Amino acid sequence: MRMKKTLMLILILIGFTQCNFFTETKASKEEKTEQNIVKENNFEESITEANISDSDNEVQIKEDTTIYAIDSIDVKPDFEGGIQKFQKYIKxxxxxxxxxxxxxxxxxxxFVVEKDGNLSNIKVIKDIGHGTGNEAIRVLKKAPKWIPATNNHRLVRTLYYLSIPVDNHQEQNL
Known part of the structure; x- marks a missing residue:
């Protein structure tokens, strides 16, 4: 469905460009090398702006790569089954x-919860030593996908903070 919408947008943009190509004068084409054709926030999650170059008839689609703070979005990212299930995965x-x-x-x-649910940009903010920070990064890199955040009905990248309790004696007692 998304692919059909994207292809439809590209075809419309190409048709619009070719129509303008035959009706514009040469002087106006040289002055106008790029024009902003579309900017719609709710059309498609990954498309925020399309630019077209009259000289090349080339369509460029720009993706929203903004990383949103968790308190500035409509729907927060979540692990399928909830945060307790994610903490159990870590444990x-x-x-x-x-x-x-x-x-x-x-x-x-x-870490950043990406639009596809993968985790990226994993960073240890507070490490307790003994290799625990590297181990946390390893575990998070292998984590199952999350349910991504949305803002204005669009999937967005979100920065997520997590505290991980570490107690190796507790593990031995289980």
């Missing part, structure tokens, strides 16, 4: 350091 996949000392604390990470 089941997080490997603790094999050191004898007790590693306990709170890791803080942030």
């Amino acid at each position: 089941n996949n997080f490997f603790y350091p094999e050191e004898d000392e007790h590693v306990k604390g709170m890791l803080e990470v942030n």
Whole structure:
């Protein structure tokens, strides 16, 4: 469905360009090298602007790559099954350091939930050492897709903060 809409938009833009090509004078074509044809926020999630070059009859579609703060969007991203299920995923996949000392604390990470639900730009904000930050990054890179955020009925990229409790003695007692 999205592909059909995109192809339809491209065909309309090409037809519009060719119509203008035959009706404009040579001087007006040279003055106008690019014109903004469409800017619609709710037409398609990934299309925000299309530009056309009269000299090349080339259509360029620009994607919205803005990363939105979680409090500035309509519908927040979520893990399928909820955040408790995501925390369970982390707990089941997080490997603790094999050191004898007790590693306990709170890791803080942030990442971008992409429009397709994948996680990217994973960064450790607060690390407790002993390789726990690298382990958190490893686990998040392998995480299942999320349900992406929406704003104005469009899928958007969103920055998400997460705290991960770490206690390697708790793991051994299970």
